[in-house]
Amino acid sequence: MNTSSISAIALAMAFGFTTAAQAEDSVNVGVLQSLSGTMAISEVTVKNAEVMAIDEINAAGGVMGHQIKAVVEDGASDPAIFAQKATKLIQNDDVATVFGGWTSASRKAMLPVFEREKALLWYPVQFEGNECSSNIMYSGAQPNQQLLPAYDWAKAEGYKSFFLLGSDYVFPRTANLIAKKHIAKDGLKLAGEEYVPLGGTDFSAVISKIRAAKPDVIFNTLNGDSNVSFFKQMAAAGMTPEKMPVMSFSIAEQEAKAMGPSLVEGSYATWNYFQSLDTPANQKFVADYQSKFGANAAITDPMVHGYLDVYAWKAAVEKAGSFDPDAVRKAAVGLDFDTPLGEAHFAANQSLVQTAYVGQLDKDGQFQILWTSDAPIEPNPYDPVAFPGKTCNPVTN
Amino acid sequence: MLDGALLAGQVFNGFSVASLFVLAALGLALSFGLMRVINMAHGEMLMLGGYLAYLTYLIVPGPLAILVAMPVAFLGAALLGGILEITVIRKLSARPLDTLLATWGVSLILQQGARSIFGPIGVGVTAPDWLNTGFTLAGVYFPSTRIFILAVAVIVLVALGLLIARTRLGLLVRAVNQDRMMAAASGINVRRVDLAVFCLGTGIAGLAGVVLSLLGPVTPSVGQSYIIPAFLVVVMGGLGSMVGTTIAAIILGLVSALSQIFVDVSMSQVLMLLAVILFLQFRPQGVIATRSRALED
Numbered sequence: 001m002n003t004s005s006i007s008a009i010a011l012a013m014a015f016g017f018t019t020a021a022q023a024e025d026s027v028n029v030g031v032l033q034s035l036s037g038t039m040a041i042s043e044v045t046v047k048n049a050e051v052m053a054i055d056e057i058n059a060a061g062g063v064m065g066h067q068i069k070a071v072v073e074d075g076a077s078d079p080a081i082f083a084q085k086a087t088k089l090i091q092n093d094d095v096a097t098v099f100g101g102w103t104s105a106s107r108k109a110m111l112p113v114f115e116r117e118k119a120l121l122w123y124p125v126q127f128e129g130n131e132c133s134s135n136i137m138y139s140g141a142q143p144n145q146q147l148l149p150a151y152d153w154a155k156a157e158g159y160k161s162f163f164l165l166g167s168d169y170v171f172p173r174t175a176n177l178i179a180k181k182h183i184a185k186d187g188l189k190l191a192g193e194e195y196v197p198l199g200g201t202d203f204s205a206v207i208s209k210i211r212a213a214k215p216d217v218i219f220n221t222l223n224g225d226s227n228v229s230f231f232k233q234m235a236a237a238g239m240t241p242e243k244m245p246v247m248s249f250s251i252a253e254q255e256a257k258a259m260g261p262s263l264v265e266g267s268y269a270t271w272n273y274f275q276s277l278d279t280p281a282n283q284k285f286v287a288d289y290q291s292k293f294g295a296n297a298a299i300t301d302p303m304v305h306g307y308l309d310v311y312a313w314k315a316a317v318e319k320a321g322s323f324d325p326d327a328v329r330k331a332a333v334g335l336d337f338d339t340p341l342g343e344a345h346f347a348a349n350q351s352l353v354q355t356a357y358v359g360q361l362d363k364d365g366q367f368q369i370l371w372t373s374d375a376p377i378e379p380n381p382y383d384p385v386a387f388p389g390k391t392c393n394p395v396t397n
Numbered sequence: 398m399l400d401g402a403l404l405a406g407q408v409f410n411g412f413s414v415a416s417l418f419v420l421a422a423l424g425l426a427l428s429f430g431l432m433r434v435i436n437m438a439h440g441e442m443l444m445l446g447g448y449l450a451y452l453t454y455l456i457v458p459g460p461l462a463i464l465v466a467m468p469v470a471f472l473g474a475a476l477l478g479g480i481l482e483i484t485v486i487r488k489l490s491a492r493p494l495d496t497l498l499a500t501w502g503v504s505l506i507l508q509q510g511a512r513s514i515f516g517p518i519g520v521g522v523t524a525p526d527w528l529n530t531g532f533t534l535a536g537v538y539f540p541s542t543r544i545f546i547l548a549v550a551v552i553v554l555v556a557l558g559l560l561i562a563r564t565r566l567g568l569l570v571r572a573v574n575q576d577r578m579m580a581a582a583s584g585i586n587v588r589r590v591d592l593a594v595f596c597l598g599t600g601i602a603g604l605a606g607v608v609l610s611l612l613g614p615v616t617p618s619v620g621q622s623y624i625i626p627a628f629l630v631v632v633m634g635g636l637g638s639m640v641g642t643t644i645a646a647i648i649l650g651l652v653s654a655l656s657q658i659f660v661d662v663s664m665s666q667v668l669m670l671l672a673v674i675l676f677l678q679f680r681p682q683g684v685i686a687t688r689s690r691a692l693e694d
Contacts, residue, residue, distance in 0.1 A: 036618075196662040202662070236541070
């Protein structure tokens with residue numbers, strides 16, 4: 001959002017115009033991502049994709065005749081700031097909904113805000129599950145759509161000994177908890193489990209432990225630019241991805257490009273979208289994005305989820321005939337809409353039904369798709385092995 | 398879990414971490430020792446060094462770019478340090494709390510400046526091939542990057558030691574350090590000594606930025622992740638002592654690396670802070686007590 005529109009809103013509020021009068025022609029939505037700090041490497045482009053979807057919808061006539069106005073805020077890689085900015089968006093900017101968040105810490109910080117304000121957040125990133133709020137639409141993968149497919153793939157590859165490495169916050173801890181339960185259940189070996197603070201840069205000890213434990217594969221849930229330090233120091237230690245397979249859960253095309261593809265060439269990732277996905281819908285999306293942000297712009301899974309969230313919201317608003325968050329989330333469930341992934345829909349637990357892919361990074365920072373799940377996977381926030389007996393059904397509660 | 402190779406590897410890692418701590422902390426120790434100035438923008442000198450290394454790589458790519466980047470970063474950071482000293486710190490010389498706040502402001506300005514110029518996403522410096530190797534000795538792998546950084550730290554320490562002990566500038570620094578008033582009274586241009594030492598300190602931070610770029614990304618906030626350990630090292634070392642700073646860096650590097658045999662990185666940071674608190678309970682003056690008239694007023 002540019003400063004003139006900020007001042008326009010400030011002016012409108014100062015003069016006591018009601019927002020209802022404003023809503024005649026435009027409706028505000030929040031876009032809340034980290035534009036600074038350790039997560040900026042990943043989140044700036046998600047913001048771009050969300051704003052691009054909003055611009056496209058406006059160019060095509062808006063939502064129910066209303067133009068959409070994106071109010072962009074910087075979460076600054078700090079969960080507390082995400083909560084503050086979410087409150088600000090809902091209370092001061094009177095947004096109809098918010099698109100944003102990346103780290104689970106940021107989502108957990110925003111969750112009470114959205115529940116208290118009875119608002120709706122569209123969350124675009126894969127996460128650890130074990131959460132089910134009616135005020136969040138989870139379009140990123142649940143553990144059974146990313147982590148467990150990766151684990152099953154690794155098992156099928158014959159990997160028997162797993163080293164779990166993550167940033168020290170809720171996503172890696174919970175994801176690894178689930179992975180550990182499955183490793184134990186299958187009688188495989190847990191070679192080690194290590195956590196580094198978010199933004200951590202020193203991996204010397206972790207690498208020594210990896211060397212001593214000699215795992216078959218590393219499951220990497222590091223987030224943000226810690227990954228650069230990790231892969232750099234692994235390379236310096238002579239453990240390149242060819243010699244020590246690494247399966248990453250937060251490295252997509254953008255991160256690979258920023259890190260220098262040569263550093264991560266040969267490492268694996270599991271996502272529900274790769275830029276290299278060969279479908280007409282995806283080729284159009286890639287071409288549109290690159291014509292706007294440069295021919296070399298990398299496109300990632302969370303960007304596509306941020307982008308499709310905006311379209312899902314539009315479809316749900318039109319079905320509900322209302323911007324009311326409660327009506328919108330109920331309308332969104334089961335509603336088919338077009339995405340760069342193909343036609344998709346949200347399940348009753350407000351998570352997206354989607355296919356999982358395992359890819360390997362090539363020298364250009366693109367993924368060669370090695371494995372595809374048989375069919376789109378129904379999302380399950382509560383893995384039955386790790387969290388037996390827990391279920392969720394937010395629309396009815 | 399505790400085998401000999403892992404232990405030896407961690408001792409090496411401890412020294413490796415210590416070498417980074419020393420490079421990051423020396424400048425702080427120098428400026429605090431001489432001028433009682435706490436430079437909150439010190440981390441941004443590291444950042445500047447990292448970005449200068451990145452720019453050097455763009456202009457002169459090739460295996461020896463890192464060797465070109467070091468003097469460039471040293472001079473660049475020293476120059477910025479000089480400007481900071483003349484425009485901000487000198488004006489606030491008798492007001493330590495004000496310098497602390499002013500330099501913190503400078504730190505924020507520099508971070509935002511880097512964000513505006515280079516973008517919020519970090520830039521990468523690729524280590525040349527001759528630094529991307531290593532060798533195994535008695536089951537312990539020694540990456541050449543780490544050895545290179547250790548060597549840089551040792552060279553900087555020796556050079557600085559010689560400078561202080563053997564040169565005319567060193568003599569002046571020692572004189573001002575012992576008694577600022579007397580030194581001024583005997584005709585030493587105290588301000589010029591301050592400036593030289595401050596530039597030297599920030600220049601070393603610039604060097605630290607170059608070696609850090611070999612281990613991780615260069616981001617606008619890269620300095621922030623090293624400034625806290627650097628302050629810890631300076632406080633534990635006995636405010637302003639070079640020898641103390643070095644010993645404290647080694648102690649903390651070893652505590653950090655050895656504790657990580659048993660706990661993870663998050664916990665080892667807690668242990669490191671506890672170690673500093675405990676140490677200061679028993680030895681509040683730090684590793685080396687600085688005997689300076691400047692501390693008595």
